[in-house]
Amino acid sequence: MLGLARAQAVLVPVLVLFGALASTLGCDWLRRYTDMSDKCLILLRDLGGPITDEEFPLPFPRKLYRLASKSQAPCKLPFVRDSLGHILDVYLQVDASRVGWHAGRVDELLHILHRQKDELSACISPAKPSCFSQKLRRYYRRLTNATLNGTVSGARWELIRSETQMHLQQLHLFVAAM
Template sequence: MISWTGLFILCSVLSPALCCDWLRHYGHYSNISLTLIRLMGGQLTEEESPVSFPYKLYKHIRNTEVGSQVVFIRDSLVQISDLYRHDNLSFVTWDTDNTNRFRMSIDRQIDGLNTCANKQVDNSLRKYYRRLRARTLNRTGGSPGSWELIRKETQLHLEQLDLLVNSIRPSAAASRRSSTTSQQQL
């Protein structure tokens, strides 16, 4: 039989991510963000990004512990949020309401994931977003074309993050079931 103290220690030792109920809601907010990123502008650009998409980084994170994956997801969303706080959004022709709702949806996901993640951002992730910003927005002064590249890259990231969360959910659900069973035995 596990006591409440034991359960608390179990959750803190395993990983806050495994004990975090918020992951169940991630899919809903992710769908909202993906829909809004598509609705806030026209068709996505066919132009290639000057910064290669970090598929290797996503592949690497899939092979790490769940807690690190949740931190990666949260930190990716923080980096995306920071992109859209850039000063030169005035040049874009996106729907203002959908753009604001998109930013709020991303912020909501960050807030929810903050309850699960407590580590710091991965430096390679931060470097990628810094290069992306420098080679698109900073180089062009925030031109509409560079913002369309950012929107296209954002959609790719949101899709990859969604896949990552979907791979985490079975582990998190199993952990919640075992902690619920332990609570019922008290």
């Protein structure tokens, strides 16, 4: 009887730890992320002409990415999910015909971003708040205000496309390091 109690005392924490890790390690999204990320980057590149080298009016949030990469594991997946969600929200505002982008590629990009966000959401506990949600929301609100400000010019969207490329590349590196 004493052996059974001791075995249970050891087994319960192991099962709890395994359950916590299984939701992240067993997440199908993590296995497909590289392929889906590569597709997003290719679609983004092929939306229009060459991606602009013009300087973006808002500094890239490198500090936020560093903080997220140094954070505990439960903060990392929500950071990626929320980042993808904000990128998706920005691109839902684009009118491809007015900007001069290939509408089919925009739709495919939106589909892949939405799929990544949904599949990642399935890997995260719904009760888990994002550690960086306010900072991300503030950054993307400033991004939209700094570039669009009620205008739909192609030049403004090209700036956003350039900035999006940097975000997708950083997220790709971020996930690879997890």
